[in-house]
Amino acid sequence: MNIKNDCDKIINTIKSGETKMHSHAYFMARAALVLFGAVLLFLLILFVATFIVFALQENGGFFAANFGPVGWETFFASFPWIMLLLSLALVLVLWIILRRYPMIYHQPFLYILFVLIVVVSLSCLFISAGAIHGGIYRYVSRNPIPMVSGVYEFETAPANDVYRGQVVTLSTSSFVLANDLGQTSTVLVVPTAPSSGSELGEIEPGDYVIVFGHGVATATIQASGVENIVDYQ
Amino acid sequence: MPEMSEMLEPEKTDEEVAILVQGGDIDSFRILVERYDPKLTRYARRFFFHGDDGKDIVQEVFIKAYMNIKSFDAARRFSPWIYRIAHNEFVNNIKRRQKERDTISIFDFDTLFPHLIAKETADDEFNKAEVKRMLERSLDTLSEKYKEPLVLYYFEDMDYREIADVLHIPISTVGVRLQRGRMMLKKIVKE
Numbered sequence: 507m508n509i510k511n512d513c514d515k516i517i518n519t520i521k522s523g524e525t526k527m528h529s530h531a532y533f534m535a536r537a538a539l540v541l542f543g544a545v546l547l548f549l550l551i552l553f554v555a556t557f558i559v560f561a562l563q564e565n566g567g568f569f570a571a572n573f574g575p576v577g578w579e580t581f582f583a584s585f586p587w588i589m590l591l592l593s594l595a596l597v598l599v600l601w602i603i604l605r606r607y608p609m610i611y612h613q614p615f616l617y618i619l620f621v622l623i624v625v626v627s628l629s630c631l632f633i634s635a636g637a638i639h640g641g642i643y644r645y646v647s648r649n650p651i652p653m654v655s656g657v658y659e660f661e662t663a664p665a666n667d668v669y670r671g672q673v674v675t676l677s678t679s680s681f682v683l684a685n686d687l688g689q690t691s692t693v694l695v696v697p698t699a700p701s702s703g704s705e706l707g708e709i710e711p712g713d714y715v716i717v718f719g720h721g722v723a724t725a726t727i728q729a730s731g732v733e734n735i736v737d738y739q
Numbered sequence: 740m741p742e743m744s745e746m747l748e749p750e751k752t753d754e755e756v757a758i759l760v761q762g763g764d765i766d767s768f769r770i771l772v773e774r775y776d777p778k779l780t781r782y783a784r785r786f787f788f789h790g791d792d793g794k795d796i797v798q799e800v801f802i803k804a805y806m807n808i809k810s811f812d813a814a815r816r817f818s819p820w821i822y823r824i825a826h827n828e829f830v831n832n833i834k835r836r837q838k839e840r841d842t843i844s845i846f847d848f849d850t851l852f853p854h855l856i857a858k859e860t861a862d863d864e865f866n867k868a869e870v871k872r873m874l875e876r877s878l879d880t881l882s883e884k885y886k887e888p889l890v891l892y893y894f895e896d897m898d899y900r901e902i903a904d905v906l907h908i909p910i911s912t913v914g915v916r917l918q919r920g921r922m923m924l925k926k927i928v929k930e
Contacts, residue, residue, distance in 0.1 A: 512794065513772045516801045520765055525802050527763075533810045611907040612900075 540603060547600045552633070554593040555626045560639035561586045561661040563735070566668030566716045573718055573730050576667070580718070584665030597622050636736055669693070669717040669727055670735070676711050683717065683727070691725045693717055695732060709734065753817035760808050768808075771817075772801055778895065779825050785878060785890045786829045796832055800825045819897065819904035826887070826905050867893065870921060877927045885920030888913055 519525055562568045562584065570580035601618055604610045610618060643662065646655040664670045671685040684690045709715060709732060719729035751759075753774065759767040779800055783793040803824050811820050871893045878886060891897045891905060899913045906913070 512776050512798065513769050516772050516798055516805075517765065517769050519802065520768065520805055525806060528806055528809060530809045533807075605907065608904065612903055612910055614909045614911065 540606070544600060544603055547596055547603065551593050551596045551600065551622070551626060552629055553638070554589055554596065555630050556633055556635040556638055557661070558586050558589050558593070559630055560635035560643075561589070563635065564643075564662035564670075565665045566670065566718060567665055569716055569731065569733050570665060570668055570718050577718065580665045580667055584668070586661045589661065593626075640736060664716070667718060667720055669719070671715070673709055673711050673713045673715055676709065681709065681711075683715070689725075691727050693719070693727045693729050693732070694722070695729050754813045754815075757808060757811050757817050758813050760805070761811070761813075768801075768805055771804075771821075775801075775821055779821070782822070782825060782890065782895065783829060785886070785894070786833070796828060797825070800828050803828065815904075816901065819901040822891070822895070822897075822901075822905040823907070830883075870924065873924045873928050877924055880927055881920065881923060885916055885923055888916040889920045889924070892917055 562581075565584045567581045567584035570577040570584070573580075597619060600622070601610065601615060639658075642654075643658045646658055669683060669685070669691065671683040671691075674682040674684050674690060676682075680692055680694045682690050683693050714735050716733050716735045717727060717729045718731045719727045722728045751770070753771065756767050756770045760771065776797065779797045780793055783797050800821070804821050807824070811817065870889075874889055874893055878890075881889070887906065888902050891902045897905070899910050902913045903910045908916075
């Protein structure tokens with residue numbers, strides 16, 4: 507009897523029109539919105555991840571990592587940790603958005619995180635970080651945008667023991683390097699430099715290069731490695 | 740004495756009935772209400788909703804189920820779907836009333852890490868009856884996190900996957916919570 511009363515009450519509420527069934531289109535639109543948001547977030551994660559790659563290319567972090575423990579120290583010091591935290595936060599938001607779907611909530615978060623890291627890392631291999639961020643960097647260098655310009659300048663600034671600039675003149679075992687401010691230094695190239703760095707023979711006056719080494723005297727750098735780079739400014 | 744609508748549609752599964760409701764057959768919804776009202780009322784009772792409170796909240800669950808029936812995928816089972824609505828409704832209600840935080844949070848460590856204890860273990864009848872007895876006696880002392888999987892497994896006869904679908908947690912986490920919940924129950928009973 508109780509069940510019958512409960513049923514009647516519910517069915518009467520529905521039949522009275524107080525309660526309306528959501529249409530199929532409503533759920534489709536909601537799913538499409540979630541999917542759209544997820545795709546946008548994924549693209550944003552890719553953008554931040556490629557920025558990390560770009561920053562490490564520009565600040566010399568990747569290059570420095572070729573030179574043993576000292577190089578690794580430089581790599582970790584120059585790593586854009588805030589960007590890494592930001593991308594992890596975005597991954598978390600993406601997981602929260604998508605965890606309404608069984609294929610997501612059936613798996614532990616760490617599995618999802620691992621899969622996303624692999625997908626983003628593989629994507630970064632196929633996407634040219636320089637092509638995306640080089641253009642933005644060039645634009646914001648000429649047309650400063652609050653915050654954005656600052657982030658690009660800060661994260662791409664050369665790390666410790668990393669020097670960046672344009673080759674002015676070149677001799678057999680040294681060259682003169684002019685930095686962004688026009689200051690020049692003499693770069694002495696160590697003959698036993700690891701093969702990971704470019705041979706001096708590949709460098710020509712006018713090239714933009716990145717140098718890993720240390721100052722041995724005023725305006726003199728003893729280089730462990732030299733590599734050509736693109737100048738985005 | 741079965742209801743009239745049950746007599747007319749005795750052979751239809753929940754999912755088949757749900758398809759009829761999706762097509763606009765309001766009266767078929769009565770079949771689902773008749774089938775699930777006792778189950779959800781019992782489920783609500785285990786969430787501390789008694790008497791009229793329980794009835795009101797279960798009615799709200801059915802109204803929400805009707806409103807959202809078109810989001811139900813008939814290729815999946817209906818039971819976890821409606822229990823999920825009930826779970827959300829109960830948890831939200833508890834939060835609203837008591838500001839209780841003893842509900843499952845987003846950052847529950849059980850859901851973050853993979854667990855090895857994931858396989859479904861079939862209890863023998865004796866064990867099942869024993870755990871049910873312990874659960875009846877000590878339900879109020881268990882935290883929500885462990886109580887709900889135990890209730891769904893022992894009283895609502897759901898399997899791990901269905902419980903995972905109701906609670907939106909990994910299947911392996913269901914196994915962990917059931918195992919820990921049983922251990923807690925035994926500890927409580929011993930004390």
